[in-house]
Amino acid sequence: MPDPVFVIHGVANRDRDGFTAAVEALQSATGVDMVPVYWGDLGAEDHVITAALPTRDTKLMSPVGPGDILRDETPDILPSYLFPAQPLVLDQLRIVDAALRGELGSDEGPLRADRGPGTPTADEVMDCLADEWPDTRWLSRTDDAALLAEAGRALARVLLDADTDADTSYGYDGLRGPSGPGTGRWRDMLRRRLRDLDRITGAAIGAAAGRVNQAVRTRILPGTTRFLGDVLVYQRHRDVIHARVRERIDEIDPSLGRGPQRPVRLVAHSLGGVIAVDMATAGEPLWTDHLLTFGSQAAFFHICDPRGGQLLPYAGQSPVRLPASLGRWTNLWEPMDMLAFAASRVFRLDDGTEPVDRAVPHSTSSGLWTHSAYWDLPAVAVAIAEAMEGGSSAADERMPGEAGRQADPV
Structure with missing residues (x-):
């Protein structure tokens, strides 16, 4: 034996x-x-x-300055201080720009050049996004090309899907606004949708990170x-x-x-x-x-x-x-x-x-x-x-x- x-x-x-x-x-x-x-x-x-294990409620020192304390007030959203570095805005906007122009060129809508001198062009839209982009909390911190491209396409659809009847207040005159080119409603629409996309991005990241965080803390x-x-x-x-x-x-x-x-x-x-x-x-x-x-x-x-x-x-x-x-x-x-x-x-x-x-x-x-x-x-x-x-x-x-x-x- x-x-x-x-x-x-x-x-x-x-x-x-x-x-x-x-x-x-x-x-x-x-x-x-x-x-x-x-x-x-x-x-x-x-x-x-x-x-000896940290918890989600543990206070973290802010990287901004010594002595400052940060607490994540929204535990379902991944706090922004966990991002090690912020990508170059210019690189991000190149991806958004390409996706946005590709979407605008594939459909009829208020941004077509033949719709009148007050209709915003793709360049004007991108100028607006360049001004607003640094204020986003999540989009400005991602280098995911697929996510940025989808954001560009979604922002283009916001304007393409607007009411295109020139006789209504939401038509081209409504988009241009009462004060002429550059001050119209389309900028407000774009800003709102950019903020919406930013919140959705943060929620999606937070949901995924929350599940990983739970697995890491409770199992790994x-x-x-x-x-x-x-x-x-x-x-x-x-x-x-x-x-x-x-x-x-x-x-x-x-x-x-x-x-x-x-x-x-x-x-x-x-x-x-x-x-x-x-x-x-x-x-x-x-x-x-x-x-x-x-x-x-x-x-x-x-x-x-x-x-x-x-x-x-x-x-x-x-x-x-x-x-x-x-x-x-x-x-x-x-x-x-x-x-x-x-x-x-x-x-x-x-x-x-x-x-x-x-x-x-x-x-x-x-x-x-x-x-x-x-x-x-x-x-x-x-x-x-x-x-x-x-x-x-x-x-x-x-x-x-x-x-x-x-x-x-x-």
């Missing part, structure tokens, strides 16, 4: 029972005998981490913050956490991982993968036959801060050779997971081959925060069964159940 596969969780996991249930679900899905290795109680004190930011907290603890207390992993393996068989004759097999998520690589490449290594990581950062950490042990720093010219104590390595990553990194360009196995970087498909039900979604992905169960050579075709049909879901462990 083969030795079991040891499963090491990632950061922000404070639910031992939930983690055990997740491993049991993976075991059922893969047909591989698995042992959970829990170390979450040694992690960061993150139960009150929200005290807390998970990332807890990730950083446990990383800091691991960097300071690496030996204690390694000892916990070693103790759990010893409970099954003290000879496992002590030498090349009895290497262990490991599955590790997130920072658990960093722990596994650190232990497998230490001066006194945990001999590992096959390591499967998912959503892990071992390569990223080694580039930023060389891990030591038997590993040389990565200088960028050639991959770092892994010792024989790490036999095989399969590294899974999900396209939307911002905390997942590739391993094959940074490392080489002792036999000269690359670690296997393998993408797993994104599930739309995972949302934006996908770092915790691996436990329930069928592709992960299939990859584990294949890598550990203990699964069967049933792994394609079976899935980790809802027991594998926790309150966003990463």
Whole structure:
């Protein structure tokens, strides 16, 4: 009977029972005998981490001058001080001008040159827009060509769609106004519609940004913050956490991982993968036959801060050779997971081959925060069964159940 596969969780996991249930679900899905290795109680004190997170009501210092305080009075609208720089008005108006003239040239309307000397020309319209444009709050801060072009076309339609009956007060005389060319009603119409478009643009940006903001604050930011907290603890207390992993393996068989004759097999998520690589490449290594990581950062950490042990720093010219104590390595990553990194360009196995970087498909039900979604992905169960050579075709049909879901462990 083969030795079991040891499963090491990632950061922000404070639910031992939930983690055990997740491993049991993976075991059922893969047909591989698995042992959970829990170390979450040694992690960061993150139960009150929200005290350090900014809220939407947090006052922000104005970039205009020191000591000035700005508060967003309309929380559904993205505050303008979040825009890093204002595009050149001339560049914006070129786009608006081209779209406006294209629209005016394609239809009959009050701006046609043959409608009388008092009818505003495209040049006059653009002169008016140039005067009003800097006062817009949103349009003047966008460099989106499609949005600017649509604004130009919409402003042209305002005048083209006006009543064109010269006998009414809203006809050409009405557009020209009582005081002659340049002072007519068309300028007022244009100003009003420009302000309307500006408000609509701000509302649209605010609605989209509000949804992203909510996702970031409720899903992505807390998970990332807890990730950083446990990383800091691991960097300071690496030996204690390694000892916990070693103790759990010893409970099954003290000879496992002590030498090349009895290497262990490991599955590790997130920072658990960093722990596994650190232990497998230490001066006194945990001999590992096959390591499967998912959503892990071992390569990223080694580039930023060389891990030591038997590993040389990565200088960028050639991959770092892994010792024989790490036999095989399969590294899974999900396209939307911002905390997942590739391993094959940074490392080489002792036999000269690359670690296997393998993408797993994104599930739309995972949302934006996908770092915790691996436990329930069928592709992960299939990859584990294949890598550990203990699964069967049933792994394609079976899935980790809802027991594998926790309150966003990463």
